[in-house]
Amino acid sequence: MPTLRELQAGFRDALLGGDEHAAAAAVRGDGLGAAARLAVYRHHVFTSLTAALESTYPVVVRLVDARFFRYAADRYIREHPPASPCLSEYGADLGEFLARFEPCLHLAYLPDVARLEWAMNAALHAPDVEPIAPEALRAPVTLALHPSVTLLPSPWPLDAIWRANQPDAESDAVDLDTGGVLLQVWRAGEEVVFRRLSAAGFAFRNAVARSGRLDAAAQAALAADAAADLPALIRAVLDEEVLVQV
Amino acid sequence: MDRLTSVPGLSGSGIGLRSPHVAEVLATRPAIDWLEVHAENYMGGGPAVRTLERIRRDYPVSIHGVGLSLGSADGLDAVHLERLAGLVERLQPALVSEHLSWSLTGGAYLNHLLPLPYTEEALAVVSEHVDRAQERLGRRLLVENPSSYLRFHHSPMPEAEFLNALVRRTGCGLLCDVNNVYVSCENLGGDAVAYLEAIEPAAVEEIHLAGHAVNDADGRAILIDDHGSRVAEAVWRLHARALARFGAVPTLVEWDTDVPPLAILLEEAAQANVMLRGARHDDGDAHAA
Numbered sequence: 001m002p003t004l005r006e007l008q009a010g011f012r013d014a015l016l017g018g019d020e021h022a023a024a025a026a027v028r029g030d031g032l033g034a035a036a037r038l039a040v041y042r043h044h045v046f047t048s049l050t051a052a053l054e055s056t057y058p059v060v061v062r063l064v065d066a067r068f069f070r071y072a073a074d075r076y077i078r079e080h081p082p083a084s085p086c087l088s089e090y091g092a093d094l095g096e097f098l099a100r101f102e103p104c105l106h107l108a109y110l111p112d113v114a115r116l117e118w119a120m121n122a123a124l125h126a127p128d129v130e131p132i133a134p135e136a137l138r139a140p141v142t143l144a145l146h147p148s149v150t151l152l153p154s155p156w157p158l159d160a161i162w163r164a165n166q167p168d169a170e171s172d173a174v175d176l177d178t179g180g181v182l183l184q185v186w187r188a189g190e191e192v193v194f195r196r197l198s199a200a201g202f203a204f205r206n207a208v209a210r211s212g213r214l215d216a217a218a219q220a221a222l223a224a225d226a227a228a229d230l231p232a233l234i235r236a237v238l239d240e241e242v243l244v245q246v
Numbered sequence: 247m248d249r250l251t252s253v254p255g256l257s258g259s260g261i262g263l264r265s266p267h268v269a270e271v272l273a274t275r276p277a278i279d280w281l282e283v284h285a286e287n288y289m290g291g292g293p294a295v296r297t298l299e300r301i302r303r304d305y306p307v308s309i310h311g312v313g314l315s316l317g318s319a320d321g322l323d324a325v326h327l328e329r330l331a332g333l334v335e336r337l338q339p340a341l342v343s344e345h346l347s348w349s350l351t352g353g354a355y356l357n358h359l360l361p362l363p364y365t366e367e368a369l370a371v372v373s374e375h376v377d378r379a380q381e382r383l384g385r386r387l388l389v390e391n392p393s394s395y396l397r398f399h400h401s402p403m404p405e406a407e408f409l410n411a412l413v414r415r416t417g418c419g420l421l422c423d424v425n426n427v428y429v430s431c432e433n434l435g436g437d438a439v440a441y442l443e444a445i446e447p448a449a450v451e452e453i454h455l456a457g458h459a460v461n462d463a464d465g466r467a468i469l470i471d472d473h474g475s476r477v478a479e480a481v482w483r484l485h486a487r488a489l490a491r492f493g494a495v496p497t498l499v500e501w502d503t504d505v506p507p508l509a510i511l512l513e514e515a516a517q518a519n520v521m522l523r524g525a526r527h528d529d530g531d532a533h534a535a
Contacts, residue, residue: 001400004367005319008351008360015356026363028397030434036463037396040470045358052357081354085313085326086286125290147291190293 002026015042016078049077052087056121057094059165060114064104072101088125092118109156109176116158116194119150119185123192131241137234142212142246148187149242151197151205155180159194186242200228201236208237212246256280256306256340256452259518262500267508268297275304276512279519280340282308282498288337289329298337308341308452308498309334313355316375316389317348317362331382341452341496343388343421344379346372346409359392364403369411376416388451390421393458393471394430405430406444413449420445422492423454424485425477429469442488450492455485455518456500474503477514482521489525497522 002010002022010022020038027034050073054061061069076097082090095114104110126148132141145151152158157178164172182202185194197205200221207213207220214234221228237243258279263271271281281301288295301307311330315323334342347359362368372389380387389412391405403411409420422445431438457475461468477485477499489495499514 003319004317004363004365004371005351007363007398008319008348011360012351012354012356015358016354026398026400028399030397032463032466032468034396040395040463040468041358041360045356048357082357083353083355085315085323085349085355085357086289086329087357088287088290124292125294126292128291128296187292 011041014038015045016081017042046074046077049082049087049090050074053077053091053094056088056091057114057117059117059162060094060098060110062165063107063110063113063161068103072098072104075101088121092122094118109154109158109161112152112154112156112158113161115152115154116162116183116185119152119183120192120194122150123148123185123187126187129244132238132243132245134238136245137214137238141214143208143214143217144212144244144246145205145209146186146242146244148192149205150185151202151209152183152185152194153180153202154183157181158183159196162194184240184242186240188240198225198228200225201233204228204233205237205242208243256308256496257494258496258522259515260308260496260498261511261515262310262498262502263301264502264505265294266505267511268301270508271301272297276508278305278512278515280306280308280496282310282500285309285311285330285333286313288333295333295336302337306340307337308343309337309339311342311344312359313349314344314375314379315348315350315355316344316346316372316379317360317368318350318375319348319371320351322375322378323350327379327382330379334383334385341388342383342385343390343452345390345392346405346412347392361392361394361396361398363398363401364405364408365401369403369408369415373412373415376412376418380416380418386417386419386451388419388421390423390454391426392430393423393426395433395468397434404444406441410444410446410449413446418449419451420449421452421454422450422488422495423456424488425454425456425458425481426471428478428481428484429458429471432467432469438484439487442484442491445492447492450488450495453485453488453492453495453497454500455481455497455514456502472503473500476510477517482517485518485521486524489521490528494522494525 007026014020014023024034053073095111098114099111158181160174164174182197183194184197203224204217204221207217218230260280260282263281263283288298345359349356427438427441455477456473459470459472461470497518
């Protein structure tokens with residue numbers, strides 16, 4: 001007779017597709033085989049987790065088509081089951097998974113599209129933190145980016161790819177040769193938005209995230225672009241409410 | 247055990263609030279006695295939880311957890327319990343409930359309310375976790391009976407007896423999901439009325455109702471608790487038996503698969519209220535109104 005811990009480990013093996021032997025041995029058939037009974041549970045695990053991933057990654061679903069996405073999701077779920085019961089937190093590393101997933105290696109931009117969709121999902125559910133008030137910057141303070149912010153550099157025109165794959169898009173044609181982007185994804189009020197940053201704007205925010213210091217951020221911006229307009233950069237992060245005091 | 251007493255004031259019928267209906271509920275303020283939400287959908291920041299706080303001003307709310315995994319042999323997820331406590335603190339719900347099941351093993355959350363063998367070992371594990379949850383939340387937890395598709399070779403206690411023992415050990419309450427009783431008994435060959443008769447009636451503080459699907463598994467009918475249709479006639483009849491035994495216990499209608507227009511859910515809740523009024527009449531219980 002297995003201990004409860006052994007039984008539960010056996011269920012994990014059976015449900016995630018490894019080895020059904022241990023779980024099946026503990027289950028009564030009752031006229032229907034143990035395998036068929038375990039299949040009821042496995043079906044729910046995979047359909048519910050696949051639905052959660054589809055809901056977080058609609059553009060990836062559209063780019064690879066729904067059937068292929070379910071195939072990829074099946075592999076992903078087996079290799080990366082959730083660590084938290086909050087389904088909005090599931091699937092953080094789908095981009096990394098897709099970057100190594102043989103059948104879609106030819107879609108070189110796909111992992112970054114997944115990273116963008118994850119950043120949007122993370123922004124939607126990020127903790128509510130008050131942005132710093134402009135006056136507070138007059139004193140020396142330790143800064144951070146708002147928890148809803150993700151800075152996403154990509155060699156692909158991610159914003160154009162995302163917009164072209166919205167349900168209301170007029171055309172899904174994207175010129176991939178238009179080059180890369182430096183994106184900021186964040187929650188503005190109730191809405192999740194993203195926009196392109198300049199090299200200086202990107203360096204400024206990156207330095208805030210790394211050092212927490214305004215002077216270091218200013219230096220980083222000037223290093224990226226000697227002609228950077230520092231007052232305008234500071235105004236932008238205050239207007240966008242992406243700066244918080246630690 | 248005084249401090250474990252639930253906040254009073256929930257009566258009548260409610261619906262499980264699902265995201266497709268949130269805007270309509272806010273805009274139209276339908277006549278419904280109370281609303282229940284899944285805790286795990288509101289553990290982040292952002293608009294979802296702020297919207298729920300607005301709804302909470304107009305309706306009593308019950309918090310129904312699906313992720314605490316009370317039956318995990320690996321132990322209780324302390325981080326998740328803290329997040330649940332934070333939400334309970336923020337919303338001040340009338341009831342807080344969870345499930346007699348497990349989901350978490352070896353760091354993997356299997357996203358299903360998985361079955362436990364009803365053994366002394368499992369009873370000790372679940373009791374310890376209910377104790378810890380009630381201690382942290384500072385209130386009574388209701389524990390819901392699961393829908394089941396299998397039994398274990400070694401599971402010496404009937405489920406109702408296991409639940410009663412859990413109530414005695416921890417002082418928790420019970421959430422009797424009448425559809426789950428029906429589904430489990432049909433799938434595993436039990437007697438649903440006898441199940442209800444075996445439950446400690448004073449412990450039942452909430453009832454759940456939902457629809458189920460009838461699927462084919464290797465040529466045999468198996469009922470799936472998919473919350474994807476109206477409450478079945480047989481389950482309404484069982485609800486009447488439950489109310490006769492437990493009293494006019496607040497009753498919730500859940501719908502999670504192919505979620506219909508809000509009006510359909512309100513109809514189901516209205517039907518539950520008809521049943522509740524009948525039960526109060528039979529009791530002659532003036533307090534329950």
